[in-house]
Amino acid sequence: MNWKKNFKKNSYAYKFLELAQPDSEGFSREVKLTEFDEKNSIKKFGNGADWARKGTKFAQIYNVKLIKSFSKGHPIVGIKLNGFNKQISANLSQTIRADIKKVISPKRCVVLGTNRSCDHKTEVDHKDGRKVDPRIMNPKTQLLSDFQPLSKPANDAKRQFCKECAATGQRYDAKKLGYTVSVTQGDLNYTQKLGCKGCFWFDPIAFRQKLKMNK
Numbered sequence: 001m002n003w004k005k006n007f008k009k010n011s012y013a014y015k016f017l018e019l020a021q022p023d024s025e026g027f028s029r030e031v032k033l034t035e036f037d038e039k040n041s042i043k044k045f046g047n048g049a050d051w052a053r054k055g056t057k058f059a060q061i062y063n064v065k066l067i068k069s070f071s072k073g074h075p076i077v078g079i080k081l082n083g084f085n086k087q088i089s090a091n092l093s094q095t096i097r098a099d100i101k102k103v104i105s106p107k108r109c110v111v112l113g114t115n116r117s118c119d120h121k122t123e124v125d126h127k128d129g130r131k132v133d134p135r136i137m138n139p140k141t142q143l144l145s146d147f148q149p150l151s152k153p154a155n156d157a158k159r160q161f162c163k164e165c166a167a168t169g170q171r172y173d174a175k176k177l178g179y180t181v182s183v184t185q186g187d188l189n190y191t192q193k194l195g196c197k198g199c200f201w202f203d204p205i206a207f208r209q210k211l212k213m214n215k
Contacts, residue, residue: 006057006061006134006135007057011051012051013051013052013057013058015036016031016052016079019031019035019036020079020080020081022062022081024191024192024193025083025084025191025192026061026062026063026081026082026083026084026192027081027082027083028080028081029080030067030078030079030080031078031079031080032067032077032078033076033077033078033079034077052064052066052079057134059085060085060134061084061085062081062082062083062084062085063081063082063083063085064079064081064082065079065080065081065082066078066079067079067080084132084192093137093138093139094131094137095139096124096126096139096142096147097139097140097142100124100142100144100146100147101124103144104122104124104144104147104149105122105124105149106122107122107149108122108149109122109149109150109151109154110148110149110150110203110204110205111150111151111154111204112151112153112154114151115149120151120152120153121151121152122149122150122151123149123150123151123152123155124147124148124149125147125148125149125150125155125158126146126147127146127147127148127196127202127203128146128195128196128202129158129159129162129165129196129199129201129202130162130165130166130195130196133195148203148204148205158201161201162201165190165199169189169190170188170189170190171183171186171187171188171189171190171196171198171199172199172200172201173188174199174200174207177200179200179207179211180211181211183198183199184198184206184207184210184211185197185198186198
């Protein structure tokens with residue numbers, strides 16, 4: 001996940017992440033509040049972390065550990081990240097903007113080639129099956145390219161494969177469908193840095209085009 005896209009450059013969350021430099025799995029070192037200079041000090045925010053408390057966008061994305069002092073009042077003296085919040089999709093909107101639905105709904109399924117006139121309804125699918133990117137899950141910042149048309153059977157199959165990937169950390173192997181490669185980017189090990197890119201189900205059209213280019 002590219003955190004620079006999720007927070008405003010002058011926000012305290014952005015400044016913290018610049019110091020913390022979380023890894024691809026969302027883990028970081030402990031950043032002490034004293035590491036912030038006087039101008040950017042976050043001490044002025046309550047006892048140190050109003051922007052990182054439960055319910056904030058920051059805490060929806062990361063598992064936040066607030067390090068508290070043993071002194072009177074137990075003020076917060078540091079913050080570290082313990083990976084991505086696995087419940088993020090439950091905290092974000094599943095809504096797809098109406099204008100995007102209007103464009104994609106009439107299209108044929110990118111897997112089966114069926115459309116609304118066939119037996120199976122076309123559904124508007126989030127390409128990113130994990131649904132953990134705040135930009136994509138926010139109707140105001142969604143892009144047409146974040147979605148694709150899938151028939152209900154294809155979307156049901158993808159949903160199951162995405163669940164298996166989330167549970168095991170192993171991405172879908174396209175060789176099961178007869179393709180000569182498993183993925184077109186990375187390998188079968190899921191990483192936060194690459195996400196779903198390169199998986200057949202992320203974008204079947206791009207997957208096939210990549211194979212043609214590599215022939």
